[in-house]
Amino acid sequence: MTNLALKEPFNREKQFTAKRRAVILAAGQAFRRQGYHNASMTKIAANLGLTKAALYYYIHNKEEVLYECHLMAYDAMDEILKAKHDGATALDKLEALYVDFVNMLTASGVSLLTDVNSLGEENKADVLARRGKIERKIIRLVKDGQKDGSIRAGDARLHVFFFMGALNWLNAWYDASGRLKGEDIAAHFALQMRAGIRS
Amino acid sequence: MTNLALKEPFNREKQFTAKRRAVILAAGQAFRRQGYHNASMTKIAANLGLTKAALYYYIHNKEEVLYECHLMAYDAMDEILKAKHDGATALDKLEALYVDFVNMLTASGVSLLTDVNSLGEENKADVLARRGKIERKIIRLVKDGQKDGSIRAGDARLHVFFFMGALNWLNAWYDASGRLKGEDIAAHFALQMRAGIRS
DNA sequence: CATAAATTTGACTCTTGAGTCAAATTTATT
DNA sequence: AATAAATTTGACTCAAGAGTCAAATTTATG
Secondary structure (H helix, E strand, O other), rough: OOHHHHHHHHOOOHHHHHHHHHHHHHHHHHHHHHHHOOHHHHHHHHHOOOHHHHHHOOOOHHHHHHHHHHHHHHHHHHHHHHHHOOOOHHHHHHHHHHHHHHHHHHOOOOOOOOOHHHHOOOHHHHHHHHHHHHHHHHHHHHHHHHHOOOOOOOOHHHHHHHHHHHHHHHHHOOOOOOOOOHHHHHHHHHHHHHHHHOO | OHHHHHHHHOHHHHHHHHHHHHHHHHHHHHHHHOOOOOOOOOHHHHOOOOOOHHHOOOOOOOHHHHHOOOHHHHHHHHHHHHHOOOOOHHHHHHHHHHHHHHHHHOOOOOOOOOOOOOOOOOHHHHHHHHHHHHHHHHHHHHHHHHHHOOEEOOOOHHHHHHHHHHHHHHHHOOOOOOOOOOHHHHHHHHHHHHHHHOO
């Protein structure tokens, strides 16, 4: 009986999906660094050693790629949110969550893009809904913290918008090849986040 | 002797400069809300009750407008930084500064745009230099605070990047017509900023 | 009113980059 | 090797939006 695991690299569908994913990640990097409209499909293709026409074998259009970039980020955040987080208080949970967020954003090629307005109405609504869901979960957690006494009073939404800003801004300045290591940033940010809202 | 002050509204040069400023502010709003490339000059003109061709009577090109939008924001921040800020400790000064920043961003039509990469090399370098100068001043202030004991230890740059993120993210969600008043946001953010870095 | 300066416009041009497609090439299968 | 399927390409089309310009219109001035 043939070993299916060894066959995987030769599995056509898997190959395709893997390449498609690589395309989207590469595009995401370009979008993050240069902005959606400044990153041309031709250049993105060239960076992958391909032609633009070849790119379009894996994707339908540029907007779809942007859309999927957003989804990948929110999928990753959902995954982190889903995981059971340790910590007695909501504040502890929030901190653990935040560490994971920063680590995810610095370690994986995934990033939180800001260019939502380059999406068509449909996709834009979708992405904003996803973001909203995540925000609401975090706001809920903050409110829990205000109940269990670990987080100080104040507009929970503002509490969240404040430290989520740091996360979004990360994409603008973080450079994986820089001297700051992802884990250090995560530790620092988590501390600062926590201090900012603890009671 | 004629009253010069009363003449001002009829002063040609002043009229021109005022209109030009209005054009740049309107464009800035559009850039903030839709992104630089999604905001067409034609639409910006239409919003002002003008034609695209008329816009170009006041400006040289679109990039120049983006450039000036950035400069306006950094000018405003420089102005705030220049003002002597009260407060015994560096932390107090920083807080006063931060309140002014938020108030400026919510009250004036000026905003911190993120689309630096849509600028040509020259202008981009200029804008990044301006941003760098401001960041360095704030980092310096944080270091002062670490010396005078008001701010806790840690990478001063990271301290700053964290709470400057909130400022940049503001542009993405703040809506002047929303229920949150600028001053309230300023007060909340200042508190959270301070708590995040005080020793 | 006549003249000149300032302002605005319609109708263009030009560039850039997204997206297409039939044909060529590579890779796998019998 | 022959065949078929998957992948890549060169050479295109097409649309959108920036920027121009001569002519029209408005505004101020003697």
